[in-house]
Amino acid sequence: MDDDLLALRAGCDRSLTGHGEWRPETLLAAIPADTAPDRYGDGGVVAELGAEVAEVLGKPAAVYLPSGVMAQQAALRVHADRRARRTVVCHSESHLIRHEEQAFERLHGMVLRPAGERYRLLLRADLDAVAEQPAALLVELPQRDLGGQLPSWPDLVEQVGWARQRGAAAHLDGARLWEASAGYDRSPADIAALFDTVYVSFYKGLGALAGCCLAGPDDVVAEVREWRRRLGGTLFGMWPGAASALVGLRSRLPLMPAYLERAREIADAVRELPGVTVVPDPPQTPMLHLLLRTTPEAFTAAARRLAEDGLWTWARAMRTGDPGAVRVELPVGDATLALTLGEIRAAIAALASRP
Secondary structure (H helix, E strand, O other): OOHHHHHHHHOOOEEOOEOOOOOHHHHHHOOOOOOOOOEOOEOHHHHHHHHHHHHHHOOOEEEEEOOHHHHHHHHHHHHHHHHOOOEEEEEOOOHHHHOOOOHHHHHHOOEEEEEOOOOOOOOHHHHHHOOOOOOEEEEEOOEHHHOOEOOOHHHHHHHHHHHHHOOOEEEEEEOOHHHHHHHHOOOHHHHHOOOOEEEEEOOOOOOOOOOEEEEEOHHHHHHHHHHHHHOOOOOOOOHHHHHHHHHHHHHHHHHHHHHHHHHHHHHHHHOOOOOEEEEOOOOOEOEEEEEEOOOHHHHHHHHHHHHHOOEEOOOOOEEOOOOOOEEEEEEEOHHHHHOOHHHHHHHHHHHHOOO
16 A cells, blocks of 8 residues: 555544554553463463353364464364375365465475365365365355355355265364354354364454464364464464454454344445445345446545545455456444445445446
């Protein structure tokens, strides 16, 4: 983001997406003054967070790590070593394939096996094409790059059953499990119960500082803790991120149903606008994608005009295969709730218009 856009964003007093501007002073001020520090990840608020996440997810143990990339590599490495297998089955849009510079293969000598079709959800039927015996099946809930979609609950249960029948672990990429919980109208523990291990993030839907937890059986979590040290993730003091995570977990997890309701209200408000397509429609979780029939240049110009009027939307849109259409992701949070539906509709209409 260039300096001009940064200045525009800093001057906005409203935001369309998520919880609004990520301001360090706000995040740090939310950390309780009596927070107990850890020492190399032991004790203090880090231990408190691990215990609370384990309880929320209904798992025996949970360990705090500084990044989801590290957490999932560690968990899947443990599953692979225990089964003497090197393959993990996942969707072709998995974060491990798209955003991690082949870390899984280059650091661990393992293989990611894509299954299913790129532009739709992974389904149980897609797994029939996998003949080899994998170490694990990785399921992402919801699928962020597909607009926050969820497989049906029966299909999800069958996917996990497929893994079990092959002696493979079932691992949940639950970076947005909190949102999936609202979409399924089930508790996080109900969803986590299907899986051997679960990764959850704190900076996305909960709006905390960076960091995550990996939850599962005591012995698996103990091994992940060792891998955290091997991968350089056991920092001297991890308490700021853990304390911020506790604040976000306690304050925003209960709001996920309200965020989902607002996502569906937004879909109702904008689906008839010219040049606007809601993906998925209706939204299945507190996020949605919008396909806009406009050019990247026209979109950026409109976003700048809105920012000059005090409303931050996006710095840029994602390009698509169609030069006359762009895509944006709209996670719903506190800032989105603070706007009226009329303001949201007007902003989306402006962004979808062509000069």
